[in-house]
Each structure stands twice: as C-alpha cells, then as structure tokens.
Amino acid sequence: MMARTKRNPVQRRESLSRKRIIEASVEILDSSGEDGLTFSALSKRLATGPGAIYGHIANKNDLLTTACDAIVARTMKDCEFGATPHATIRALALSMFDAIDAHPWIGSALIRAELHSPMVRVQELIGQQIRALRVPKGRQWATVSALMNYILGVGGQNAANGQLARKRNLNRLDFLQAVSNIWLQLESTEYPFTRSVASQLPAHNERADFLAGVDLILSGVDALQQRRRSQNLAGETGVTATQLESKRPYYRGSRPRKGPGL
Amino acid sequence: MMARTKRNPVQRRESLSRKRIIEASVEILDSSGEDGLTFSALSKRLATGPGAIYGHIANKNDLLTTACDAIVARTMKDCEFGATPHATIRALALSMFDAIDAHPWIGSALIRAELHSPMVRVQELIGQQIRALRVPKGRQWATVSALMNYILGVGGQNAANGQLARKRNLNRLDFLQAVSNIWLQLESTEYPFTRSVASQLPAHNERADFLAGVDLILSGVDALQQRRRSQNLAGETGVTATQLESKRPYYRGSRPRKGPGL
C-alpha cells in the first residue's frame, strides 16, 4: 500500500503555500489594483510559474475571494467593540468603510464572492449586535441585510469613486466637482432631486454622510422596537404582505459547470 | 470646402446603430448570461464583424452599462406610482428587485457603471419621494443612499444566489438548504447568529424579507422626522460627529488612462 502518514502535505524549502500566495496577491492588489493581479505577475513575484499556483488555489475567483477574506478578517479583528450595540455597529461600519477605501478591490471582490466567506463575517458581527438589541427573530434577517448592504454598498461606491478619480488623475475635490457639473447639466424637469443634491456634492463629507445613513437605519430599528413594546405584540413577521406574488418560478438549472462543491 | 450638409450621419440599409447593438446585447445577456456576451457572439448575431461595433460603442464596459441602463429605464417607466411616497418607494423597490432577478447581469453591471447612468435614475426617483416626505436637505443624501444601496444590494445578492444555484443545477430550495447546511457547520462559539438564522433560511421569503428591510429604513426616516418635529429643530446635519478623522489623504492620481471624458 502507499504511504498514509501525511503529517505535513510536503513542506519544501521556502515552498509555495496558500498563505504565501494570498499575501503576495494582497500586495499586488494594493499596489497595482485589480487589473494588476494576473497569474503571470503573481508567479513572477513568487519566483515560480503559473502552473504551480494552481496546486494551492482553484482559480482566480478563489484567489480574489480569499484575499478579500483576509482583509475583512483582519479588519474585524482590529475593530473595537463599543459600549452599546449601536456603538459597536457604528465602529464596525467605519472600520469597513476605511478598509474598503484603503483596498478598493475589496468592493468588487465581495460581489464575486460566493455567499460564504467574507460577507458572513460581517453578517455575524452585525447579527450579534442585533440580537443584543432584542430584535425579534422574524425581523433579524431583514435588519442585518439592511445594515450590511448599506455598509458594503456605500463603502464600495466610495471606493469606486476613488478609483475612478485616480484613473482620471483627479483629486477628490476636482472629481466631485466634475460629477456635480454633470448632474447639474441634467434636465431640470426630469432630475430635480439630483440637481438639488449636485451643488452640495463637493462640500459633503463621505464619512459623516455614511455614518448618518447607519444612524438612520439604527433609528428605524429603535422605532420598530418601541412600537413593538408599546403595543406588546409578538411582531414575528412585521411584513404587511402587499404585492407578494413572485413573477417567475425562480431559477432552474441549465448550464452545468464544475467548480468546488459549494 | 467639404460637404457640410449631413442630415443623417449616413443611413445605410438595415445598418448598424447603437440602439440595435444594445438590443442585441440585452438579448444575449438574458439568454446566455454575462459570460455569453462577447464581441464575437454579438457581431455574429448582428451579421457583421467586431470592428464595426466599435464605431458605435466605446468598449465592453460601455456596452454593459448602456444595456443595464436600458433595462433600468424601462423598469422605472413601467413602475407604478403609489398614493404616498412610502408606497411609491415600495413599488419601485419591488420593481427593481424583480428586474434584477429577471436580468441577473444587471447586478454586476450596476457596480461597473461609472457613477452616472443607471444609478442616477433610481437615485432620482427615490430622492423625489424623500423630498415629498420633507426630509431636511442635510439628511436627504444619506437617506437616499440607504434606500438605494439596500435595494440594489439585496437585489443583486438575490440574483447572484440565483445564478449560483443555476450553475450548480439546484432549484431554489435545494440551494438554500445547501447554504443552510454550510452555515450550520460553522463554529457555534464564533458564529451564533449565522447558525441561528441558518435554519430559517430555506423557509424564508426573499421578497417579504426584502420589503421588510425597505420598511425598516422607511420607519427610520419617519422616526427621525417625528423627533425633529417634536423637538422643533432645524436638523440640518443630524450627524453626531464621532470618530470622524479620515485616515488617509484620499486618493491621488498615478496611472493615466484614456477613456471617454467622464
């Protein structure tokens, strides 16, 4: 029979490892952006060939997701807990906002990521705070979704703006001015709101506005909590089921692929 | 001198046009997914060569953004207005949710889109409702951001799940079961919340939960409005400025590119 004892799956020299590959990927992503991460660039930096990398990583998606997860994990470990659930959520939100700003590629990587991995970390921490706020079970999911999507959405948008500005060789202010001008040139009859916001755009503070949104959602949580308490309701669903027929029979498979098992 | 009379910029036969190209793109995207849209597939369908397309479209990004915009514009035109701003926002949210579900590629296209175009349409309609609710100027932007990011974020996530399920040849229920199982296998000490939600996952109703999130945010809007009224404040900023030093000097250009002028 063959060897069954495999304490270490072979540990050669300074050999390749998933960890080393991810570290190198993060370095490349941070220095050269998303487009900079290619298997040839990566293998050059690791002094090897592209083929070797595939011994440790499934494909580029895997690479991006894992790199993203590394940053998210690090961010959430360093994130300070606040005295109250509200404070903790705000702290987490700001940490994520800054992390995405510092590593803009996270934004798009989070989308590509397949359900588990990075998002779940965020979901968990927010969820714990939501539980601490005694939000009823039936509403927890929607509440966490609202917060998580806001944080990742606005964070990603902000980062995308930064990348766009860099591509155009503009600094923050010039970029916002340019956007403002474009918005001001829209049809005033069709775009009254956008035009009215346009002028405030260059002066606005991304982080302050970002936090204001978090507070808005949190105040919604509080309001529903208070209403529930004063009415002494079970409040399990909380959904007024309006227009709730789904229009399609949902998805049904056609094109088979391989990919790692979920 | 040369000809200056150019009534039509030349109209050959059934000639190519930006419109025809976008229509064909949408058809391909809907039938074959995001990966199916290639310039060779597109030019084959249009009975021409890839080069001809570049006379009307800048690049693939342009193609995707414009196709996305076409769907968003159509969706918002068909979207019914409600009796109240709340009702209108809910109707819009559901319309977008369904549109993204029907055209899953919109989700990723919206991210790639460069600031203007599709997002602005959504932003405008929500903004108009927010104004109708008499939210003070200083809070409008954060409010619209919260709603828009929630709608597009959750919608995109839902669509991504659908695509993932299709790729794995699973129907909705089996897919949710699989995700639920993965979540249940997480460390119970580290992931108490995620585990607690996992069991509810297969039974949950995406659209109901989605709407619940919209209502959550709207209730936050209402709560802040009532507080403002009862306290009779101007409430211009509404941000309690905690931890608001930005850590980096923001972005500063390095890599020049070409691309169409903003």
Next chain:
DNA sequence: TAGGCATTGGAATGGCGTTCCACCTAGTTT
C-alpha cells in the same frame, strides 16, 4: 540509499477585448 509520488514551473492552448486597415458605398461634386 533507492524508489515513488506530490509539487513544481514553463510551455502550450484557447479565447477574449481591442486595434488596424483594405474595402465598399452613399452622398456630393463636377
């Protein structure tokens, strides 16, 4: 020390977005 096999790395592959340029045609000029 000898053998075996997982790891390695570079060459090869197929496909993509994009560019290039010879051709063609509609509209203008003579």
Next chain:
DNA sequence: AAACTAGGTGGAACGCCATTCCAATGCCTA
C-alpha cells in the same frame, strides 16, 4: 451621369490572460 471622397464596415491580426498539461525535480518513506 460619372468620378470623387469621407466615413461606415468587417474580418484578420495582436497582445494578453486564465487555465491546462506534462516533464523534471526533490522530499519523504521504506
């Protein structure tokens, strides 16, 4: 009516990329 011309057209070609393949390598086990 015939020649001209500018710009739309389409197919070939380019460079780059993710991914695969396989011969060579070197570590572990026996």
